Every structure is written in structure tokens, then in C-alpha cells.
Amino acid sequence: MVPKTQMLPKFKRRQFVYYSDLIAVLVSRELKLLYKRSLLGIAWTLINPLLQLAVFSFVFRGVLQVSIPHYASYAFSGLLIWSWTQTSLVQATGLITNNRALIRQPGFPIAILPIVTVTTGLIHLLLALPVLLIFLAWEGVPLQPVVLLLPVLLAIQFGLTVSLAYPLAAMNVTFRDTQHTVAVILQLMAYLLPIFYALEQVPESFRSIYTLNPMVPLLDAYRKILVYGAMPAWEGILLLGALAAVLLPLGYRIFKRQSDRFVEEL
Amino acid sequence: MSPIAVSVQNLGKRFHRFHSNRPRTIMEAALSGWRRLKPTDYFWALRNVSFTVAPGQMLGVLGHNGAGKSTLLQLLGGVGRADEGSIQINGRIGALLDLGASFHADLTGRENVFVSAIAAGLTRREVQRRFGAIVEFAELEPFIDSPLRTYSTGMQMRLAFSIAVHTAPDVLLVDEHLSVGDIAFQTKCLDRIMDLKANGCAIVLISQSAEQICELCDQGLWLNQGQIAALGEPHAVADAYARRMAAKSLPQPNQTYSREIEITGVEILDANHNPTRYISSGEGVTFVITYEVHQPLTDAIFSVSISHEDGQIYFNTHTAIAGLSLPLEIGTGQIILKLGRLDLVSNQYFANIGVFARDWSHTYDYHWHQHAFEVGWTPATGGILHPPQQWEIRQKSSSISV
Numbered sequence: 001m002v003p004k005t006q007m008l009p010k011f012k013r014r015q016f017v018y019y020s021d022l023i024a025v026l027v028s029r030e031l032k033l034l035y036k037r038s039l040l041g042i043a044w045t046l047i048n049p050l051l052q053l054a055v056f057s058f059v060f061r062g063v064l065q066v067s068i069p070h071y072a073s074y075a076f077s078g079l080l081i082w083s084w085t086q087t088s089l090v091q092a093t094g095l096i097t098n099n100r101a102l103i104r105q106p107g108f109p110i111a112i113l114p115i116v117t118v119t120t121g122l123i124h125l126l127l128a129l130p131v132l133l134i135f136l137a138w139e140g141v142p143l144q145p146v147v148l149l150l151p152v153l154l155a156i157q158f159g160l161t162v163s164l165a166y167p168l169a170a171m172n173v174t175f176r177d178t179q180h181t182v183a184v185i186l187q188l189m190a191y192l193l194p195i196f197y198a199l200e201q202v203p204e205s206f207r208s209i210y211t212l213n214p215m216v217p218l219l220d221a222y223r224k225i226l227v228y229g230a231m232p233a234w235e236g237i238l239l240l241g242a243l244a245a246v247l248l249p250l251g252y253r254i255f256k257r258q259s260d261r262f263v264e265e266l
Numbered sequence: 267m268s269p270i271a272v273s274v275q276n277l278g279k280r281f282h283r284f285h286s287n288r289p290r291t292i293m294e295a296a297l298s299g300w301r302r303l304k305p306t307d308y309f310w311a312l313r314n315v316s317f318t319v320a321p322g323q324m325l326g327v328l329g330h331n332g333a334g335k336s337t338l339l340q341l342l343g344g345v346g347r348a349d350e351g352s353i354q355i356n357g358r359i360g361a362l363l364d365l366g367a368s369f370h371a372d373l374t375g376r377e378n379v380f381v382s383a384i385a386a387g388l389t390r391r392e393v394q395r396r397f398g399a400i401v402e403f404a405e406l407e408p409f410i411d412s413p414l415r416t417y418s419t420g421m422q423m424r425l426a427f428s429i430a431v432h433t434a435p436d437v438l439l440v441d442e443h444l445s446v447g448d449i450a451f452q453t454k455c456l457d458r459i460m461d462l463k464a465n466g467c468a469i470v471l472i473s474q475s476a477e478q479i480c481e482l483c484d485q486g487l488w489l490n491q492g493q494i495a496a497l498g499e500p501h502a503v504a505d506a507y508a509r510r511m512a513a514k515s516l517p518q519p520n521q522t523y524s525r526e527i528e529i530t531g532v533e534i535l536d537a538n539h540n541p542t543r544y545i546s547s548g549e550g551v552t553f554v555i556t557y558e559v560h561q562p563l564t565d566a567i568f569s570v571s572i573s574h575e576d577g578q579i580y581f582n583t584h585t586a587i588a589g590l591s592l593p594l595e596i597g598t599g600q601i602i603l604k605l606g607r608l609d610l611v612s613n614q615y616f617a618n619i620g621v622f623a624r625d626w627s628h629t630y631d632y633h634w635h636q637h638a639f640e641v642g643w644t645p646a647t648g649g650i651l652h653p654p655q656q657w658e659i660r661q662k663s664s665s666i667s668v
Binding site: 014017018021022024025026029032033036100101102103104105106107108175176177178181260261262263264 | 281282289290291292293295339340342343344345346347358359360361363364367368370372373377380381384385386387388389390391439
């Protein structure tokens with residue numbers, strides 16, 4: 001059914017260049033649109049988490065008296081990391097339904113769209129990273145060499161997010177309220193993650209349920225390398241990597257199987 | 267290059283019909299107990315479609331709305347999956363469909379060129395190399411760094427068209443609105459398409475216009491309800507299509523006319539002046555038209571034509587040809603046309619009777635496809651006429667009459 005392609009090395013290389021160009025141009029389109037449509041442009045990337053940080057810091061430190069060392073760095077890192085996954089998933093869910101033109105374009109690799117969305121989110125995260133560095137410096141936390149593991153963690157989170165984005169995007173074609181449902185669930189999920197509080201504050205009996213959420217060990221690993229300059233738990237990282245390696249092809253397969261009827265249902 | 271650019275074998279595409287109350291949201295689906303999610307029925311949008319297109323060839327696909335043309339184009343473009351058969355495309359595919367659909371109004375012309383061209387299959391470097399040519403072709407050099415929302419629709423179409431034809435596809439899918447902009451630009455578009463074709467690009471064009479297919483294509487394909495109604499030489503396919511369309515678009519019976527004169531009866535008489543619905547080929551036939559005049563007129567024209575059920579008119583005459591002047595007074599009357607012989611092949615025909623104003627400016631009354639009769643029997647020859655005939659063979663030594 002699919003146009004047959006010869007797998008000559010030269011062809012493969014062109015294909016690789018093509019896909020990376022395609023991702024780059026679509027990501028930059030997203031960023032440019034965001035930048036052009038608003039007065040504050042890219043600054044929104046920072047304003048949103050900073051406002052949240054301000055409010056939640058007041059609530060958790062001022063009202064609820066949470067005492068976590070380097071609280072600003074702790075909370076802000078958690079917030080950045082979670083909002084990458086959260087916004088990517090919400091946006092990715094609406095991808096197919098919002099991109100009719102591209103879906104109908106002959107030869108367009110639809111499966112690239114969720115990758116574009118998650119990459120866009122990653123760029124927002126990277127743009128906000130300097131602010132985290134300022135918080136770290138402000139709270140007197142020196143960066144340790146272990147921070148070099150950051151790309152590994154980012155890669156794992158990238159894989160996990162994309163593998164969830166695939167089935168959600170496909171599901172939204174059949175059920176148009178998937179996007180709203182996902183948004184609500186993820187909003188609530190934010191409270192069930194140790195972003196503004198520590199896992200240790202969660203009652204013992206709930207803690208094991210908490211750690212079933214792959215986001216929990218992931219957040220922990222990020223904080224270890226960024227805030228505490230410590231080696232994250234290896235087995236946790238390996239497990240997460242393995243999970244991403246299993247979920248990614250699975251999500252992709254579901255998406256692919258559904259993608260044949262996207263045009264029919266749009 | 268492979269000798270075949272597009273090969274379609276026995277293609278079939280099924281569309282599902284769903285329950286009319288099919289849940290569209292998770293909430294509804296849960297409330298309805300996850301029922302009514304499965305398709306209730308399906309229909310074939312395409313079935314048993316096979317053809318090939320060679321590089322440098324243009325295939326024209328004819329058919330009216332819903333005949334499966336767009337579905338065919340989508341499947342060729344790898345959008346959606348066929349349920350039966352196979353499609354093989356050799357080379358990169360390009361499209362002149364939904365022109366400008368992926369444009370974004372807030373981006374500049376330049377940014378849109380990059381997004382669209384890369385989405386259409388070029389790498390960034392390839393776009394850079396062609397950028398000048400794309401902008402030049404679209405005649406948009408002074409505006410290319412302005413946001414697209416400042417462009418007129420025509421400018422956007424020109425840009426979209428230019429991008430599409432500069433992707434150097436091996437196979438190009440085109441829908442009928444293949445030319446955009448003013449006449450000069452349209453000519454340029456067409457020239458460009460012909461250039462691509464001359465350079466070995468295989469083109470599949472979908473159209474509702476038989477003329478367009480005749481003018482441009484090397485091969486015609488007529489799709490009717492998802493099946494091939496005709497495939498082959500474009501003129502033959504276009505003719506068959508045009509005839510079918512004409513039959514559908516001609517005036518329908520029971521249309522209301524001004525009725526200053528009304529045709530109240532039509533009788534068809536055979537050679538023996540007996541009313542009949544059956545004429546032997548080669549016999550005479552008489553049409554007796556009874557009319558009623560409601561308003562006195564200085565003159566009118568009566569016409570009689572004979573047509574086939576596909577709308578093709580084989581014979582047509584009227585009183586003005588005969589130089590008849592017909593002053594008409596209120597009341598009824600009859601007008602009779604006698605044909606000495608009718609040499610049509612055996613088939614079903616219609617006698618069509620009309621009454622028109624002297625200058626044809628309007629129709630008083632018209633009976634189209636209301637009076638059927640049959641001509642019989644002649645051998646099936648595939649032609650239209652069956653005049654008296656005689657073969658003669660002349661050889662050197664003798665002559666034999668058959």
C-alpha cells in the first residue's frame with residue numbers, strides 16, 4: 001500500500017536529513033507563531049511557571065509550612081519538568097484534529113507531529129533552564145559534574161511523553177473531548193506529584209502507589225542531579241529507560257494502526 | 267527510471283457508515299455503554315480500479331461529485347489505506363491539491379515557503395536552492411517578507427502553486443483547479459505542468475470537465491460510483507462521459523413553460539397510419555401533435571427531434587426550416603410531420619416535441635423524453651444509422667452482386 005522505497009544508504013541518509021529538517025521547520029513554526037501572536041512572545045514560557053512558583057511557594061511555604069532545602073530550585077525544577085510533559089500531552093492530543101492540512105498532504109509522515117510537539121516543549125524547557133540556574137545560584141547550590149546526566153533524563157522523558165502522545169492523539173480523532181479530559185486529568189496529576197512538596201511528606205501507605213507513577217522517580221532523578229549534586233538511583237533510571245523503550249514502539253504502533261482512518265474521520 | 271510511475275491494481279476502498287447516534291465524546295460513549303461504536307455498515311468508495319501511468323504521461327480522471335475521484339487521489343498520495351489491491355508509486359509524490367492549506371497567516375511568505383516545501387518533501391537545503399525560483403515564479407519578490415495575511419487570495423494561491431510545482435515530484439496529483447490567478451498566470455501554470463510532464467513527471471489529474479481531459483491527457487479514466495466506467499483514449503472516454511452528463515442535464519419533463527400554446531397530445535403513427543410505439547427500421551413514421559392555443563399568436567415554431575435515452579439527438583427539424591408561418595388562433599389544432607423513412611438502428615428512442623416563439627426567445631411548451639418508441643429490428647452494429655445497404659464486390663474477371 002505504501003509507496004515502496006529502496007533502502008539504499010544514500011536514500012536513507014536523505015530520509016534522515018529530511019526528517020530532521022521537517023521537525024526543525026515545524027518546531028520553529030510553533031515557536032514563531034507563539035512569538036508573533038503575543039505581545040510578550042517567548043517570555044510566556046517563563047511567566048507561566050514563575051507565576052505558579054510565586055503562588056505555590058506562598059501557599060506551601062507561607063501557609064502550609066513546608067520546609068524543603070533550596071525550595072525555589074526544588075519547586076521550580078519540578079514545575080518545569082512536569083509542565084513539559086503536561087503541555088506536550090495536552091497539545092499532542094489535539095494534533096491530528098488541528099492539522100487537517102498536513103494530514104491530507106500526500107506523503108506527509110503524520111507520525112512526526114507528536115515528536116514536533118514534544119520537541120517544542122523541550123525547547124521551552126531549555127529556554128527556561130537559565131532561570132533555574134539563577135535560582136540555584138541564588139540559593140547557593142553549586143552544579144556538580146553529575147549534571148551531565150541531564151540529557152539522559154531528558155531523553156527518557158522525551159520517549160515516555162511521545163509514547164503517551166501517540167495513542168492520545170489517535171484517540172482524540174474518535175472522541176473529540178479527549179483533549180479536555182486529558183487536560184483535566186493532567187492538571188489534577190500535578191497535585192499528585194511531589195512538585196511543591198517532598199515525597200517523604202506523603203504518608204508511608206500511599207508512597208508505594210506514588211512511585212508507580214514514572215514521573216515520580218523521574219522528578220527525583222532530575223532533582224538529584226540538579227539540586228543535590230548526587231548520583232540518581234541507577235536502577236530507577238534503567239527501569240524508566242526500559243519503560244520508554246517498551247512504550248514508545250507500542251504507542252507508535254497504535255497510532256499507525258489508527259492513522260489510516262484519520263482522513264476518513266476528520 | 268522505471269517504465270511505470272504509478273501502478274494501481276484492483277484497488278478497493280471501503281468507507282464505514284456509523285450509527286447516526288454514534289458517540290463523539292468519551293462521556294457519551296461511556297453513557298451509551300460503549301455501544302454504537304462499531305460501524306453499522308460500509309460502502310465501497312472505490313472498487314476494482316486498475317491502471318498504470320508511465321513517466322511523462324498524464325492520466326485524466328473524470329467523474330462527478332462522489333464518484334471516488336478524491337478518494338483515489340488520497341490513496342495515491344498515501345493518505346489512508348486501501349482495503350483491497352495495491353498501489354505502487356515509483357518516486358516522490360507531489361500534489362496540487364488544497365493549495366495553501368498548510369499556510370499560516372501570521373508567518374511571512376518566506377517562512378511559509380519553507381514550511382510548505384519541507385512538508386511537501388524537500389529538505390531545507392533543497393528549498394534554499396529553489397527559493398529564488400519559487401518566489402520568482404509566484405511573482406512575489408517584493409512581498410516575500412510580509413506576513414501572509416497581507417496577501418490577497420490570488421497571491422497566496424500563486425505562492426502555493428509555485429511551491430508545489432517546484433518540489434520536482436516524479437508523480438504529481440492535480441485536482442481540476444490546476445490553474446490559479448489571472449489568465450497570464452494560468453497559462454504559466456499550465457506551461458509549468460507541461461514542462462514537468464515533458465521532463466518525465468507522471469501526472470494524475472482529476473476533473474469534472476471532459477474538455478480539460480481531452481486537451482491535456484494521454485489517457486482518460488471515467489469513474490462512476492467508484493468503478494471504472496471507461497478507461498482509454500481520452501477523447502473516447504470524454505465523449506462517453508459528456509453524453510451521460512448531457513442526458514442528465516437536459517430539461518426534465520414536467521418543467522413549466524409559459525404555455526401560450528400547450529401540447530395536449532402526441533401520437534406516433536406507423537407507415538399504415540396506426541398509432542404505435544414500434545417502428546421497423548427503414549419504415550416511414552408520422553408524428554401527430556395536438557395543441558391548444560390559449561392566446562392568439564402571429565407565429566410560432568414547432569420542433570420535432572428524435573433522441574436516444576443518453577440525450578444524444580439524432581434527428582431534429584422544425585417548422586422554421588420548412589419556411590412555415592403559423593398564425594395561431596385560440597382553440598385546438600393539429601400539426602403533422604411525416605418522415606418518409608427512419609433509418610435508425612434498433613434501439614429505444616424518444617420523440618421530443620417543442621413549441622417556441624418565432625425568434626426562439628422563449629419556449630411555449632416542450633415535451634422532452636416523454637414519448638418513447640422503439641425501432642426494430644436491425645443487426646447490432648454499434649452505429650447509429652441503418653440505411654438500406656448493398657455490398658458489391660468487383661473482381662477483375664467478373665462482378666458479383668450480393
